[in-house]
Every structure is written in structure tokens, then in C-alpha cells.
Amino acid sequence: MPPIVFSSRNLNKTYRVGSVNVAALQGLDLDIFEGEFIVILGPSGSGKSTLLNILGGLDSASSGDAAWRDHNLVEASDEELTRYRREHVGFVFQFYNLIPSLTARENVELVTEISEQPMRPEDALAKVGLSARLDHFPSQLSGGEQQRVAIARAIAKRPDVLLCDEPTGALDCRTGVGVLSALDEVNRSFGTTTVVITHNAAIGAMADRVMYMADGRIARIESHSERARPEDIRW
């Protein structure tokens, strides 16, 4: 059994919207093991993004415990969260969020410049199959390519965990599969713990475990002994 990297107990997150309190997470318990590929599925408002934001150090919980290894994520200061993101976390978002004025290579360099032992940007881009597009600007890349640059940017610092928020949400199936292959490849070859949140149930097939969220809790967990190959996934 690999060690636990993430664990949360009785995790609560309440937003105050106007005069109403919205409970996004309600007593959530969770363990994630090193090197796992996890897909979190659930309808809108189920708390997926909130969970991901807390795991990634973008947001803090209202109460309960959440830790990455020995880093307490609930009580951490802004500076500690920034250092945590910088040293351990790679993010991939639905809308890529590349810096438009930097080329693919430079977008990756942006991260390697502030990392301890980064990959060469060219290697990170090769990993996602973009060796031929190093000097292209985001506006010259397709959506799938932009998302792969975002993945290269996320992995170039050799993160311990890769957090992906609807990484194929803006892509068609064929392009989306290319992006999933890149994530799968990174997870297998580097052993990077990967968490993908999505509405797309089909993606669950490639995960070690699929967690179904509802009403701010994990309603059900499904384990796969065999992970599907991304190329075999269709939606």
C-alpha cells in the first residue's frame, strides 16, 4: 500500500453569499494515496471545485482537517500556501490560462524559473507531444494544444500532485483524448498523484479510483483494478 499524501477529516467549507450561508463541503473525509490517478465526478454545486481549490492551496477550509503529507492546509498562512503551490502543486484548468504574450516554451519557463529542480521546458513539452510547437504563441495553438502546454507547464516543476479542473471541458472528444493521454503518461512515468474533477463520467474509466460527490460529501467511491487507456474513452 503506497503512503497517503492527502487526507481530510470532517472538512467543512461555508461560503457566505449575501445573507445566506452556502455549505460547499459538509464533513468531508478523504484519503488519497501517492501516485494515484483519481477522477472526482459530480453535478454542479456538489463541491468538486471547492475541494480541488482547498487541496491546491487556493482556498482554505472553514473547519476540519486537511493535510498534504505534513503540511496543514487549513491553518496555513498565505505565504505558506504560496510556497506549497510553488513547490508541490501543478494546476490544469478548463480554459488553459496561458500567458498570451509568452510562447509555449516560455510559458513553461515561467514556472521553471521559480522551481528548485525543474525539467527542461523542452522535455516537459515533449512529454505532452508538443516538441514541434515550442515557439508558438497561445493564439497560434489549438485548444487541445494550449491545454497540453498548460499540462507541460504544470508538470515542469516536477510537482507531487497534479490538480485538473475540467481539463477537457472546452475540448471536443478527439482533442480531449489527446489531453487525457498526456495526463495518463505523466502519471504513469513520473508517478505524479493526479486528481481530475469533471462532469464527464466517461473519464472515470481511466482512474484508479472514481469518487462521486453530492451535497459537499463523497457519496461513493469506485475502485478500478484495471485502468482504461485514454484512447479507448469516447464521449
Add this chain to the structure above:
Amino acid sequence: MTALDRKLLRDWRRLAGQAITIALVLASGVAVFISSLSAYQSLVTSQRNYYRESRFADAFASLKRAPLSVAARIAEIPGVIQVEPRLVQDVTIGVEGASLPVSGRMIALAAGDEPQINRLHIVSGRGLDPAIPAETLVTQAFAEANRLGPGDRVSALLNGRRQSFRIVGTVLSPEYVFSTGPGEPLPDDKRFGVFYVSREVLAHAFAMEGVFNDVVLLVAPGANMPAILASLDALLDRWGGMLAHDRSLQLSHRFLQDELRQQGTMAATIPPIFLLISAFLLHVVMGRLVATQREQIAALKALGYDHEITLHFAKFAALIVLPGVALGVAAGVALGHVMLFSYRPFFRFPELDYDLAAWAPIAATAIALFAGLGGATGAVRSVARLRPAEAMRPATPPAYTARFSAILSQAPSRWKIAARGAGDHPLRTGVTLLGLVVAAPLVLMGLFWTDALDYVVDVQFAASERADAVVQFVEPLPARVVQEVRRMPGVLLVEPLRIAPVRLRSGHLEYQTSLTGSSDRLQLRRLLDDALDVVVAPKDGLLLSRRLAERLRLRTGDPVELDILDGHRNRAVVPLAGVVNDLIGLSAYMDRESLNRLLQEDQTVSAVAVRLDASKADAFYAAAKQTPKISTVSLKERSIRNFRDSTGAVVLLLAGIYTAFSITIAIGVVYNNLRIGFQERALELAMLRILGFTPYETARIFFSEIVAEVCLAIPLGLVAGYFLVRLLVLAFQTETFEIPAAIAPRSYFWAASLVAGAAFASAAVMGRKLWRMDLVSVLKGRE
């Protein structure tokens, strides 16, 4: 209230900070526009009313002496409505406690009791009682400057006899709105006053019973003025007629016109620039604000809204523009009143009535609305052109090119982001740069006036007119008088001057001024060219002030006709030998010996330039006051102070107001430009924070571009300011003096510092936002 209107109010509240700063910038632009225009308009109206009510003369002439019967013949000249012959004498005045020599002009009617032309307005006390000879009325400005009032006494040296007068009233005269003493370029209320006395006193003292030596006329509207003046000259020629002229050569009127023209030019040039710059800012900011609502516009379109969207954003613009304009108009009217009130000591009219032309606020509102609505609707249209589905997707990443890649390959990412951000978005960068660039000229435009006035003082009073005092004689005297002046206490150096009144003619153009006989040996009165090198008057040619040569359309070598209005009243034609860089006044110069020859005189002197031992100046003044031959003593120190107090003070008053507003606008422009830049890049910045960049590192990336823009904008702004000021001064040349486009290094420094300071303060505000950025909500806003 419709849902859209509720959105409108909430959007306004959300953007209140920016909406208010934009409204304030706009209000500043409008306020300067309204106040300057209305203050100027009020002065013009007050002048017109005063001239009409006081029956200000249309034509003026002075002469040696003529019997009163000549006045009746003047009245017969076609077009002349009314004639008033007078006795006018320049005298030395004794004011108790005054250490400086004081001169005065005594005026009495040669016939009748009350002036019907140039009527006096009594400010305090009462009019003259014809039965009491030793009474006088004195101009209000002189009375104030010397702290005199009804009941006080002054003495006057009348033809060598000292006589005492009791002041019974202080008055204003349209003829002496500005009172300039003989031989002085500028008014000096402390040292020159006008005294109205009874005919008996003046006629008796100067043996002028039954004669007059000065005449003023009213002419019919539309009368042929040149013909009247020609007839007047012909009629008075045998009576020693000096100069028949219309209002344009009347000293007070000319000075007043110059001051008004300067006010008018200031009102017509600088405030519109302010208004246009704030309108430009409004246009840009509205466009950018609307553009940030791209998704909302698309959503509204998808819901079936169409022209309502444009109307919605037009309302949004109006919500910012209209309060700004209303505030601007209100502040402008209030400030206009304040300005007019501050003019009171300078413009001595009985009434200064506030007058605001209706078109000014209408024009300001129209320009502001046009700019604001234009910016808003332009942005709405560009979004509305997209299909809703397309507009709702996040915008495609803006395109960039690799043009800087070679240079930047080794540079840190933040410089790449900055360089490409600027280079590949010429419009966005251009707009921001322009916003930053316009700030510096605004500030320079306010600051440079002080520099210009300092420059005038330096050139005119330190390099050119180097005498501490100029002693003028009642009439030209033999050269030995120079040695008498040399022996007066405190005198270190003397130089003789011969100054004669002269009329210059070139074709149909003519100008009356003084002709100064100069010499290459002179140290105290040097003539300078544009490069400030000394020019020497040649033996056989004339030098003119550059603006005078331009006025007469003369070039070097052109012949100039001279009518000497003194001595034998000789005429001559002399070539123009060159021009002189006189900043104050329009004068003519020639070699002193040549002038003496022209005058058929043997080395006579009409004035002496003097260098004084400052510690003995009082003894010198006292001696000068006791010397009957001396008519006036002009003192450099006083001239400088007068210059600063008159023209200088009025100009600096306006300049101060402009500087205050320019600083407000500059800060507003810089802040809003950088603020919008921040808004447009918020997501990019949030992304950097998510990637693990610390707030400090993120700030370095964002501010690199700002630093580069500010570093580029400041020098560009200073250069733009330099040219703007040069352009401005062209409009500001008046006959009395010229404002040089001299900007001191310290003004450049202040303008640059202000822009940099505003940028720094704005950056600090944004830095705080950057530190407190809520990463999750930025991401949510996007996704």
C-alpha cells in the same frame, strides 16, 4: 425599475471608485473651462459697460498750447461729437513718508466744471468744489498703494513752486484703469498717480489761462477715424501737436487690451486642452469598462436584447458623465466668481459683473457626453457584432508575434511579458502611453509661467537694462548735466541717454514709440539679440524690437520713415539695421550721435542711466526729489516688482489654478490608465499567483510593463510639453510684452516627478489589490 436598470445601479456601485475618479477628472476639465471663460467674459463685459457709462474718449491728442478757440474748430471736424480741451501736466509729487520719488499727472478741464468725457467714478469722498482751489481728487490705485484717502494731504512741485493739496475724494477713470508713468513700461501705482485739480490752480501755475494742452474727443459710431486723426494732426500742427491717436495707442487701454487678450488667450487655449484631455480619458475608460463586460453583453444578446444593450451602456456612461459635468459647471461658476474677485486689484472698473455665456456649459456638456457615450457605445458595438455564442466563449488569446524573441531570449520572463505586451498591442499600449504622456504637458503648462516670468526678469532687467535707476529730465539738457547726476549721492556710474518720441512709418503701417540714442560704450543699457549677444546700434541705421519690426512688416535693410516728435520735428528715412530681443515694450534705437544730428542738437541728454551704491539709495532718492530738472526716476527694483505684481500676478493667478487642476487631471489620468490595465490583466495575474508566484514576484511582472511605460511616457511627455508650451506662447505675444517659451529644468523635474509619483501611488493601490487578490473568485469570474 427594469432589471437592466437595477444592473446599471449595481454596476455603478461596484465601479464607484473608478466612476468617481473619472467624474472628478471630467469635472476638473469642465471647471477650468467654465471658470476661465466666464472670468474672461466678465472682464470684457465689465470693460464694455464701464467705457460706455463713463463715456471713454475715442481720440486723444496732446500739444504744447493752443487757445480755446482751437477746440471749437476741432468740434467742427466731421464725425466728432464732443470735444473736451484740458490742461495736463506731469509733476513731482510729495507724499509724506515716501522715500521713493513719486510722480503725478495733474489734469484740469480747460473749460467747464465736470468732465463729460472720461467721467470719473467717485469711490470715496466727494467731487471737487470749484470754489476751493487747493483740493484734489486722486486715482484710487495710487491712494491705496500710498495709504491715502480723503482728508490726507499731498504736495506737488508746480513749475518750481511747491503747493499743498487736500485730497477730497478717490476716483476711477476709464483713461487710467492702468496708470503708467512717463517712460515706464508698466504701471506702478505707488510711484505714479493721476490728480484732478481745479483749472485755476494749474492754469495759474503754468501760465495757461485761456489755453489747453491736451484734448479728448468722442466721435460718432462708424466715423472715419483715420480721417479725423489726420484733420486733428493738421489742425494742431502749428500748436505743437504731438500725437493724435485713437484708443489703440492710449496707454491704459492698450495695457488693458493686452491683459484681456492674455486672459482671453489663456481661456481659449489651456482650458479646452484640459476639457479635451479629460474627454479623451473618459472615452478610453468607458470603452475599456464596457469591454470588461463582454460576457454579459453576449448573454443579454442571447436573451434577445438588442438596442436596449447600447442604451443600457449609454445610461451607464451618462451616470458617470452627467454628475461630472454638473459638478464641473457648479465648481466652474464658483471658481469663476473667485477668479473675478481676485482680479479686482488689477482691473480697476467700478463694477466687475459676473457673466457666463450660455454656450460654454452647453459646449462642455456636449463634448463630455459625446466623448463618454462615444467610448461606451463604440465598445458595445464591437462586442455586439459577435454572435452571442462566440462572445460568451472566452476571447481567443490575443495574438502575439516573436519579433522581440532574439533580443529577449536571455531575458527573464517578466521582461518578455512586458515587451511583448507593449509591442504587440500597440493600441492598448498606445492608449495607456498617451494617457501617461498627456499628464506631463498639462503640468508643464501650469508651471512654466513662473519660469517665463523669471526669464523675462533675467533678460530684461539683468542682462539688458542694467541700470539701477534712470533719471529723466523735464526737457533735454546739455551734456554737462551728466556730471551733475554723477555727483549725486550714491551714484557709481552714469551713462547719458537721449530719448525722443518718434513715429515710425513703413508703407501704410505706423507706430509711435520712443527712439533711444544708444552707444557701443554703454554698459547700463545694452541691446541684445535673440542669442542674448550684445548688438550695437550702427551709425547709419535703426534697430527695432523684433515684435515692432514684425508689426511694421520690416526686414533688415528696409527703409523706415522717422517723424521725430520733439525738437525741430525733423523727418528722415533710415534703413532697418537689425532687430533687438526686447521682451517688454516696443522700442526703436539708433546711435546717439546720429540721433543728436537728426535732432539738430549738440549732445543733448534727456535721461541718465545710473548705477547706485545700494546703501546710499535713499540719499539718492532724496536728492532726486529736490532737483526740479528731474521729472521722473525709474528704478529697476520697482520695475521688476511692478512687472511681477501686474502682469506677473494675473498670469500666475491663472497659472496656479491651472497647475492645481493639471495635477488633479494628471493623477486621474495616470491612475485610471494603470487601473484599467490591471483590470484587463487580472486573470493573467491571478494565474501567476496560482502557479506559485509570490505577490512580490507577480507584482514585479505586472509592474515591469508599467515601469517601462512610465519611463517611456515621461520623456515623451516632457518633449510634448516643450512643444505645447512653444505653441502656447505664440498665442500669448502682446504688444506690452512677450512670454518666452523658457521652461526651467526644475519644472521638467516637477512634471516628471508628479507623473512618476502618480504612477507610484497608483501602483501602490494596485499592489495592495494584488496582495489581497481572491484567486478563487477571479477563476470563478472566468469559468
